[in-house]
Amino acid sequence: EWKLKNKGTHGWHIKYYKGLGTSTSAEAKEYFTAIEKHKLDFTWKSKKDGELVDMAFNKARADDRKVWMNNYADGTCVDHSQADLSYEDFVNKELVQYARYDVMRSVPCVMDGLKPTQRKILYGCFKRNLRSDVKVAQLVGYVAEHSAYHHGETSLSGAIIGMAQDFVGSNNINLLVPSGQFGTRMSG
Structure with a gap:
């Protein structure tokens, strides 16, 4: 859809951002002047949040993590328009993506x-x-x-x-x- 609106990708360049060191001073200033727009507050909502954090980081729960990663549905992601984020949503929508990507890079x-x-x-x-x-x-x-x-x-x-x-x-x-x-x- 974007390509159709902008007559393809001719003249555009994709810049990969990895950490704040990639940003210019002007980009950092623009980002941090609207920090409230970009900030998400984490909220602990229930005992399930603690259970999920334990599952994600406890070495003894590797089998649980395998099930967790296999149950992830592609396209599931955090709604960044919300002001707060539960640990459950973070673990099940963001951290799981990192875990899957890490396995993809680490396992032949x-x-x-x-x-x-x-x-x-x-x-x-x-x-x-x-x-x-x-x-x-x-x-x-x-x-x-x-x-x-x-x-x-x-x-x-x-x-x-x-x-x-x-x-x-x-x-x-x-x-x-x-x-x-x-x-x-x-x-x-």
């Missing part, structure tokens, strides 16, 4: 055995048509720029190094050629 896909970060690294390697050695930092920059990677260069660097490790115990069939020092069984 059954189809190809790759995590999204590893898939983006391979995409970057194929797009750059890598045939010769390249420094990890150079590949990090290229992958971050061309694959919509938003989770920090240190994390991406660690994933690239992990994909090149070939020593016994690395729990890995290296998909990248380990040209240089990529760790040993003793040092990791």
Whole structure:
């Protein structure tokens, strides 16, 4: 609908915001002058709120969290026009989205055995048509720029190094050629 109103996306640029450090001073000033509009007060409404918080953070309740994540209906979200938010709504509408996304990033896909970060690294390697050695930092920059990677260069660097490790115990069939020092069984 937005694309139709604005004649497509030509001339528009999407900026990814990750924390306040991404915002300019003018954007921060604009946001904080209307802080009451953006603020949500959390309210403890019942014993169920405490039960849900316990379920979300108690290590012994992993099975309950699996059921909780599987029961989430896509599209369920918090109504930000309301002035307050119950812990129940926060846990069941916001925190569950984070939990599902975290699992998606952390657990390899059954189809190809790759995590999204590893898939983006391979995409970057194929797009750059890598045939010769390249420094990890150079590949990090290229992958971050061309694959919509938003989770920090240190994390991406660690994933690239992990994909090149070939020593016994690395729990890995290296998909990248380990040209240089990529760790040993003793040092990791």
